[in-house]
Amino acid sequence: MAVTEDRGLADTNIDGVRDSSDVAAEVSSGKLMTEEMILNVGPQHPATHGVFRLLATIDGEVLVDADPIIGYMHRGYxxxxxxxxxxxxxxxVSRMDWLSGINNEIPLHIALETLMEIEVPPRAQYLRVAMLEMNRIINHLMFFASFGAELGAITPAFYAFREREDIQFALEMATGGRMHFGFFRPGGLKEDVPRGFFAQALKGVRQVIDRLPDYENLLIGNEIFKQRTVNVGVLPTDVAYNYGVSGPIARGSDITFDVRKDEPYLVYDQFDFDVCSAPHGDCFDRFWVLLHEVVESAKIVEQAIEGMPSGPIMGKVPRVVQAPEGEVYVRTENSLGELGMYLVSDGDRRPYRLKIRTPSYNNVSALPYVLKNTFVADMIAILGSFFFVLGDIDR
Amino acid sequence: MAVARERLSPDEILERVERVLDDKITASRLNFGQADVTCEPDRLVDVVTALRDHEDTRTIFFTFLSAIDRSTFGNEESEGRGELEVLVHLYSPELVFHVNVHVPLPMDSPTCASISGVFRGAEWHERETHEMFGIAFEGHPGLTNLYLPEDFEGRPLLKSFRLPGRFVKDWPGAKDPEEAAGGGRG
Structure with missing residues (x-):
C-alpha cells in the first residue's frame, strides 16, 4: 500500500520567498552577516511528550545544529x-512506552517462552494479537491527536479521544488497567477475557474503520496541514537504515519493514493485512503511514476476534518461572517501531542481563540529521512527526 | 524501496556470514536461527563494514550496540562466564537475517574500536555503553554521558555495582533466608 493522496500544494510561490537551504547557502558563503544563537527548547515543552531538551543552534531563522539532550527520566530498567x-x-517493562503498555510486555514473554520451550495455546495467541493491535490503535490515535494539536488544529484531538475510549474500555474490561495492563504471563494470559469483551472491542474497531476517512479529510486534505508538512523534515531511506530507524517513521521513508510481516511472531502470519509505506520521507508521509496503520490494525483485530479459537489460555508452565542457561534476541513490532530484547539467562529466576532495544531511542537519534538546516518554524512539525515517547528513550 | 525478500535457511545464513567474514572472526555458531560471531576488538570495524557492504549479507539495518558483564555468570565452570563483552546486533532487511557480533574485552581498561563511522546510529549506543560499562570507544566523536549526570561515580551496569536499596533491604522474592539476606544478585 502506498500514498495515493494528492500531495500537491496550491501555488503559493511568491517571488522572493526562499526555502531554508537557500538561506543556509547564503549564510555559509558569507553573503548574509548573521550571528549564531543557542536556543534551548525544553525540557518542559508541550511538543516533546515528556522531558526532552533540544539544544538548538540557530542562525537567524535556520537551525544550524540540534543536539537532543535526554536522560531526565532515566530509571535504569x-x-x-x-x-x-x-x-x-x-x-x-510496561512502563517504558506508556502509550503502548501491552506491546512492551510481549518480547519479554516470547523470549522466556523460547528459552523455556513453552507452547502457548492458540486462544491465548489470538487474544494476545487482538490486544496488541487494539493497543496500537490507541497509541496511533493519540499521536494523530497530538500531531494535529501541535500544528494548531485542536479538533482532531477531540475526535481521537472519543474513538480511543471504546477500545480503551474493552481493554479495561479485560485487564482492569487503562495504561499499564500487565496482562501477559509466560505461557499465556493472566485470565480469560470477560463476557462482552469481544462485542465491545468490535464496536470500537468498527467505529474507527467507519470514521477514519473523515479524520483523513480533516488533516490530510487540509491545505494548511499540507503547507506545514509536505517536503518538511525529509529522512532519506539510507539514513533511516544507518540509524536503525524503524516503525511508522521508517515506513514513511520508503522502507517496507515490518516485523509482523517479515518474521511473524505469535499468529500474525494467519491474518490478512497490508504494510503501509510512503516514498518521500517527509512529515506528511510519516503521518500518512501512521493514520493508515490504524485501519490495518483494526482489520487484524476483526479477523482475530472472528477466528477466535476456544480452549485454554495458559500453556504448561512450571511453578517457578526460571529460564535455562542461554541467550536469545527477540524482536517485535511495537507501535513506534522495533522493540527488541536480548535476554541472557544463567538459569536463575532473574535475567542475568536484559538489553532492551527501544524504537524511540534509535528513531530520535536521527533527529539531528533531519533538523539540520531547517527553519525554526518547522521544528515542532518535525519533532511531532517523529512520534516518540520519552519513557521509551529514557527507559 | 520495495525489497524482494528471500528466505534463507539457518545453515545458509551461517555459511554466508562465515564466507563473508572469513578470517576476521574467531568463532561462529547459530543461536535460535541468528548468526553469532566472535571477533577481536581491533577487527570489529572490518567485520561490520564487511557485513554491511557485501552483497551476500547486506546487514544495512543497525539494531543496537551494547555490552554484557559476564564476570558472575552461573558458577565457576559455566561456559558463559568470562569478562566484558561488546555486543553488536545487525539485521539484513532484504535477506531477513540477524547477526550478533560478540567482542570479548578484558575487565581492566576495556577498549574497543568505535563503529560510529560505519553506522551513525551507533553514536548514542556507544555513549550509553561507555557510561554504563566504562568501555572506551576509540574514534568516537564525543564520549560524553548520555543518561547519567556528568559527576556520577561508578559504572552502573557492571556486576560490581550494587543497587543501594539491596544493601538495606532484603530481596523480597527470595526463596530462602540466606538468599534474601544476601540481597539477591542486584
Whole structure:
C-alpha cells in the first residue's frame, strides 16, 4: 500500500520567498552577516511528550545544529530487572512506552517462552494479537491527536479521544488497567477475557474503520496541514537504515519493514493485512503511514476476534518461572517501531542481563540529521512527526 | 524501496556470514536461527563494514550496540562466564537475517574500536555503553554521558555495582533466608 493522496500544494510561490537551504547557502558563503544563537527548547515543552531538551543552534531563522539532550527520566530498567524476577519485570517493562503498555510486555514473554520451550495455546495467541493491535490503535490515535494539536488544529484531538475510549474500555474490561495492563504471563494470559469483551472491542474497531476517512479529510486534505508538512523534515531511506530507524517513521521513508510481516511472531502470519509505506520521507508521509496503520490494525483485530479459537489460555508452565542457561534476541513490532530484547539467562529466576532495544531511542537519534538546516518554524512539525515517547528513550 | 525478500535457511545464513567474514572472526555458531560471531576488538570495524557492504549479507539495518558483564555468570565452570563483552546486533532487511557480533574485552581498561563511522546510529549506543560499562570507544566523536549526570561515580551496569536499596533491604522474592539476606544478585 502506498500514498495515493494528492500531495500537491496550491501555488503559493511568491517571488522572493526562499526555502531554508537557500538561506543556509547564503549564510555559509558569507553573503548574509548573521550571528549564531543557542536556543534551548525544553525540557518542559508541550511538543516533546515528556522531558526532552533540544539544544538548538540557530542562525537567524535556520537551525544550524540540534543536539537532543535526554536522560531526565532515566530509571535504569536494565539494572533494575537484574534484581527482580520475571513476574515483576512484566510490570516494569510496561512502563517504558506508556502509550503502548501491552506491546512492551510481549518480547519479554516470547523470549522466556523460547528459552523455556513453552507452547502457548492458540486462544491465548489470538487474544494476545487482538490486544496488541487494539493497543496500537490507541497509541496511533493519540499521536494523530497530538500531531494535529501541535500544528494548531485542536479538533482532531477531540475526535481521537472519543474513538480511543471504546477500545480503551474493552481493554479495561479485560485487564482492569487503562495504561499499564500487565496482562501477559509466560505461557499465556493472566485470565480469560470477560463476557462482552469481544462485542465491545468490535464496536470500537468498527467505529474507527467507519470514521477514519473523515479524520483523513480533516488533516490530510487540509491545505494548511499540507503547507506545514509536505517536503518538511525529509529522512532519506539510507539514513533511516544507518540509524536503525524503524516503525511508522521508517515506513514513511520508503522502507517496507515490518516485523509482523517479515518474521511473524505469535499468529500474525494467519491474518490478512497490508504494510503501509510512503516514498518521500517527509512529515506528511510519516503521518500518512501512521493514520493508515490504524485501519490495518483494526482489520487484524476483526479477523482475530472472528477466528477466535476456544480452549485454554495458559500453556504448561512450571511453578517457578526460571529460564535455562542461554541467550536469545527477540524482536517485535511495537507501535513506534522495533522493540527488541536480548535476554541472557544463567538459569536463575532473574535475567542475568536484559538489553532492551527501544524504537524511540534509535528513531530520535536521527533527529539531528533531519533538523539540520531547517527553519525554526518547522521544528515542532518535525519533532511531532517523529512520534516518540520519552519513557521509551529514557527507559 | 520495495525489497524482494528471500528466505534463507539457518545453515545458509551461517555459511554466508562465515564466507563473508572469513578470517576476521574467531568463532561462529547459530543461536535460535541468528548468526553469532566472535571477533577481536581491533577487527570489529572490518567485520561490520564487511557485513554491511557485501552483497551476500547486506546487514544495512543497525539494531543496537551494547555490552554484557559476564564476570558472575552461573558458577565457576559455566561456559558463559568470562569478562566484558561488546555486543553488536545487525539485521539484513532484504535477506531477513540477524547477526550478533560478540567482542570479548578484558575487565581492566576495556577498549574497543568505535563503529560510529560505519553506522551513525551507533553514536548514542556507544555513549550509553561507555557510561554504563566504562568501555572506551576509540574514534568516537564525543564520549560524553548520555543518561547519567556528568559527576556520577561508578559504572552502573557492571556486576560490581550494587543497587543501594539491596544493601538495606532484603530481596523480597527470595526463596530462602540466606538468599534474601544476601540481597539477591542486584
Amino acid at each position: 536494565e539494572k533494575l530487572v537484574e534484581a527482580r524476577d520475571y513476574r515483576q519485570i512484566t510490570n516494569l
